[in-house]
Amino acid sequence: MEKKTTFSNRWLPYVLVAPQITITLIFFIWPAGQALYQSFFVEDPFGLSTQFVWFDNFKDVLGDPLYFDSIVITAVFSLATTFLALGVSLLLAVMANRVVRGAGVYKVMLLWPYAVAPAIAGVLWMFMFSPANGIVAEALTAMGYDWNYLLNGNQAMALVVIAAAWKQVSYNFLFFLAGLQMIPKALIEASAIDGAGPARRFWTIVFPLLSPTAFFLMVVNIVYAFFDTFGIIHIITLGGPAGATNTLVYKVYNDGFIGLDLGGSAAQSVILMLIVAALTVVQFRFLERKVQY
Amino acid sequence: MTVSFKRKIVLAAATATLSGWVATAQAATEIQWWHAMGGDLGKRVEEIAAGFNHSQSKYVIKPVYKGNYTETMTAGVAAFRAGKPPHILQVFEVGTASMMAAKGAVYPVYKLMKDEHVPFNENRYISAVTGYYTTTDGKMLSMPFNSSTPVLFWNKDAFAKAGLTRAPKTWEEMGEYSKKLISSGAAQCGFTVGWQSWVMLENFSAWHNLPFATKSDGFGGLDTKLTFNGPLQVKTIQQLADWQKDGVFRYGGRRSDANPLFAQGKCAMLLNSSASYGGLKKSAKFDFGTDQLPYWSDVKGAPQNSIIGGASLWVLKGNAKKDYKGVAEFLNYLSDPFVQMFWHENTGYVPITKAAYQLTKDTGYYNTFKGRDVAIEQMNGKKPTANSKGLRLGNFVQTRDIINEELEAVWSGKKTAKQALDEAVKRGDVLLRKFEKANK
Numbered sequence: 018m019e020k021k022t023t024f025s026n027r028w029l030p031y032v033l034v035a036p037q038i039t040i041t042l043i044f045f046i047w048p049a050g051q052a053l054y055q056s057f058f059v060e061d062p063f064g065l066s067t068q069f070v071w072f073d074n075f076k077d078v079l080g081d082p083l084y085f086d087s088i089v090i091t092a093v094f095s096l097a098t099t100f101l102a103l104g105v106s107l108l109l110a111v112m113a114n115r116v117v118r119g120a121g122v123y124k125v126m127l128l129w130p131y132a133v134a135p136a137i138a139g140v141l142w143m144f145m146f147s148p149a150n151g152i153v154a155e156a157l158t159a160m161g162y163d164w165n166y167l168l169n170g171n172q173a174m175a176l177v178v179i180a181a182a183w184k185q186v187s188y189n190f191l192f193f194l195a196g197l198q199m200i201p202k203a204l205i206e207a208s209a210i211d212g213a214g215p216a217r218r219f220w221t222i223v224f225p226l227l228s229p230t231a232f233f234l235m236v237v238n239i240v241y242a243f244f245d246t247f248g249i250i251h252i253i254t255l256g257g258p259a260g261a262t263n264t265l266v267y268k269v270y271n272d273g274f275i276g277l278d279l280g281g282s283a284a285q286s287v288i289l290m291l292i293v294a295a296l297t298v299v300q301f302r303f304l305e306r307k308v309q310y
Numbered sequence: 311m312t313v314s315f316k317r318k319i320v321l322a323a324a325t326a327t328l329s330g331w332v333a334t335a336q337a338a339t340e341i342q343w344w345h346a347m348g349g350d351l352g353k354r355v356e357e358i359a360a361g362f363n364h365s366q367s368k369y370v371i372k373p374v375y376k377g378n379y380t381e382t383m384t385a386g387v388a389a390f391r392a393g394k395p396p397h398i399l400q401v402f403e404v405g406t407a408s409m410m411a412a413k414g415a416v417y418p419v420y421k422l423m424k425d426e427h428v429p430f431n432e433n434r435y436i437s438a439v440t441g442y443y444t445t446t447d448g449k450m451l452s453m454p455f456n457s458s459t460p461v462l463f464w465n466k467d468a469f470a471k472a473g474l475t476r477a478p479k480t481w482e483e484m485g486e487y488s489k490k491l492i493s494s495g496a497a498q499c500g501f502t503v504g505w506q507s508w509v510m511l512e513n514f515s516a517w518h519n520l521p522f523a524t525k526s527d528g529f530g531g532l533d534t535k536l537t538f539n540g541p542l543q544v545k546t547i548q549q550l551a552d553w554q555k556d557g558v559f560r561y562g563g564r565r566s567d568a569n570p571l572f573a574q575g576k577c578a579m580l581l582n583s584s585a586s587y588g589g590l591k592k593s594a595k596f597d598f599g600t601d602q603l604p605y606w607s608d609v610k611g612a613p614q615n616s617i618i619g620g621a622s623l624w625v626l627k628g629n630a631k632k633d634y635k636g637v638a639e640f641l642n643y644l645s646d647p648f649v650q651m652f653w654h655e656n657t658g659y660v661p662i663t664k665a666a667y668q669l670t671k672d673t674g675y676y677n678t679f680k681g682r683d684v685a686i687e688q689m690n691g692k693k694p695t696a697n698s699k700g701l702r703l704g705n706f707v708q709t710r711d712i713i714n715e716e717l718e719a720v721w722s723g724k725k726t727a728k729q730a731l732d733e734a735v736k737r738g739d740v741l742l743r744k745f746e747k748a749n750k
Contacts, residue, residue: 257564
């Protein structure tokens with residue numbers, strides 16, 4: 018069966034899509050065009066002298082070994098954050114789905130972190146793990162573990178991944194729980210009667226039926242890890258130590274807003290835009306085929 | 311007696327006017343002052359503005375808090391590009407070169423004063439402060455406001471416990487004293503450092519009369535190159551890295567994140583901005599002293615003088631012509647000895663005029679609060695040389711980030727001091743060339 022809507026009025030469809038188009042033009046196409054335009058110039062912060070330099074900004078960015086470090090760091094960070102956030106929230110959703118009494122309370126508790134702004138989440142985690150006076154840091158040190166994320170790049174990475182994932186777990190949890198509740202009970206009961214244990218029931222029936230949700234969440238989480246985690250990194254590590262958590266988005270901010278290097282920062286945004294576009298295409302063309310709707 | 315009396319006048323004038331200015335606000339011309347002074351410092355800024363507003367009725371200064379230094383500068387730049395600049399913008403010292411290069415956006419203070427016929431004499435100001443903000447021929451471009459310099463804070467209780475009676479004077483003593491402090495159980499670590507690039511490289515170089523960059527640290531032109539990878543800087547950074555192993559030195563973070571290590575008594579000494587004084591006084595539960603920065607005893611002529619940090623006030627072009635008279639009047643008011651003394655005593659920043667320093671001395675303040683004049687003594691002790699006037703380097707905010715990254719690689723044992731400083735110089739030079747290109 019094919020769905021088709023027919024409009025009798027010639028202009029109505031255009032009017033109906035106009036708000037969306039306008040928003041896209043103003044908030045996406047226009048700034049993207051500006052970024053592209055700026056990436057060809059070397060400019061002083063106040064915009065008093067501008068020089069057209071062709072692709073110099075791109076050459077500078079791509080010729081910088083640190084930029085490639087940043088790409089690797091971003092890949093590690095986004096993958097780790099996405100898998101941690103998805104894994105934990107799926108586990109929590111499955112557990113919450115089984116709760117009979119007081120389910121509402123659990124759900125509210127699990128949703129809370131989503132209401133916390135990224136910067137505040139950052140402050141929270143920073144205070145707990147600060148080597149100078151953090152509560153968890155003190156405990157780790159007391160247990161003989163050498164905790165100092167201000168010097169140890171791996172520790173800093175682990176900390177921002179955990180903080181970023183913690184914030185996203187609630188959102189994922191909500192979708193997974195809704196997905197779980199949509200699965201017909203009859204299917205699971207039937208397989209239970211056939212003698213399948215809980216683990217087998219989960220992997221052969223529940224998980225495949227959840228795969229559209231999981232795929233959607235994966236795309237959302239990767240985009241989140243790329244763009245929305247800026248506040249967390251800004252508060253906890255400032256991209257350090259020694260650039261260990263300097264993700265692509267943080268680098269754009271740092272070079273553009275701190276360093277006031279507008280051209281270089283614009284060139285980075287353009288590259289970032291291309292990377293994310295490519296990533297989205299890959300996800301939808303190759304991964305989506307494995308999803309059963 | 312006179313001490314508290316004079317101070318009371320200033321305070322009374324400031325607080326009384328807070329209530330008064332609402333009434334006068336309507337008819338007067340409004341002057342926007344964007345600043346980065348949060349918390350307690352922000353309150354002091356409000357008090358100073360209120361004092362000015364009360365002193366006359368033509369203008370109203372409106373201080374607006376715009377976030378930290380970087381955020382404030384970015385906000386000012388964006389506002390200028392949008393055609394709605396504030397009249398006065400507070401810019402931190404590392405943004406100086408960017409502001410100076412923006413000739414079309416900045417109204418130099420000396421010129422403003424002349425155009426508006428407001429009395430102004432560059433010699434009133436302390437040269438170590440203004441050196442940072444003047445052209446090579448001595449013309450003042452921005453009004454110094456909050457200037458500080460790094461000093462040595464030492465925990466007197468811990469020192470007493472270790473049988474030590476005074477602060478170390480040299481780097482040799484820093485090591486020796488630290489080891490005593492640790493072995494006697496008085497502290498876990500000897501010392502820690504805040505704002506490492508500013509304290510351990512920028513000020514360290516000035517303090518030992520070494521160039522941080524060519525062309526008089528950038529004052530002589532845009533074609534400057536970094537030189538802070540000299541043998542003495544390398545030796546010192548390597549020494550710190552070695553000391554880290556036995557706890558003599560502990561790294562606490564890029565900004566003032568090291569302060570809690572000192573305030574909690576973990577590290578017995580702290581090298582950080584004199585402006586940390588107020589915060590430490592509130593949080594430390596022990597008696598501490600402030601002293602001059604350590605120097606290497608075998609370096610000839612050391613110690614030289616230290617250089618400043620903090621920020622100055624830049625006047626931006628692009629507002630109604632009639633407003634600038636008020637801006638000039640306000641900058642003049644800021645230089646008033648009583649206003650400066652109020653600011654100096656309440657914040658830990660140094661007074662910017664000789665008269666304000668003298669006035670604070672005369673009121674006996676330094677006898678009551680020992681060590682509060684260390685910062686200014688340290689800056690004023692000797693006439694600044696080409697290596698100790700200050701830094702004027704383009705894209706310096708980013709260069710500091712690079713230095714932070716490279717130093718962190720040293721502290722974590724990934725690089726030697728030599729490798730890291732060489733690399734930092736190389737990367738910083740790229741930024742200098744970029745700045746040169748953008749500001750030709």
